[in-house]
Amino acid sequence: MVHLAQTFRDGVLSKYDYVWPGVNVEKYGQPDPPAYNMSNIPAGFPLFLSYGGRDELADPGDVGRLLGDLRGHDPGRLTVQYLEQFAHADFVIGTCAKDYVYNHVVSFFNRFN
Known part of the structure; x- marks a missing residue:
């Protein structure tokens, strides 16, 4: 904390x-x-980034900076998901997080098994 x-x-x-x-x-x-230095993340490392339009903790400026740092990342190993109605806690305790987030995360990482 x-x-x-x-x-x-x-x-x-x-x-x-x-x-x-x-x-x-x-x-x-x-x-x-x-x-x-987020640009030090290896370009081939699989990354799934998800953020929401109502997320006060991961605001568009912060996400934009992160994506700028990752501009050299392998596009086939980077997925960015934007969910307009999601706030920060929705990703953890939202009743529809499984359908909107978790299933996509699992599918993404299964591609690299």
Whole structure:
């Protein structure tokens, strides 16, 4: 939960901030935690990204930045699903998540078995 709060506070997806620069230097070799470089995800790694039009936690700007970082990804191994009516919790506890999300995720990953 602390790491999630740091991400919201800083507006950057970075490694855990130990708060004390000395500890960060020990862990990361620098006083501030490094940001994750999403473009380092191997281009052939299967990715299924799903986001919703009512999701306050994964807003269009954040998703756009992520997709920009993934522009070199193998298109055959990247699926992006946008569900206009879904909010963040709908992906986990929504009554229709199985039909709209889970079945598609399982089908996607079965392609790479």
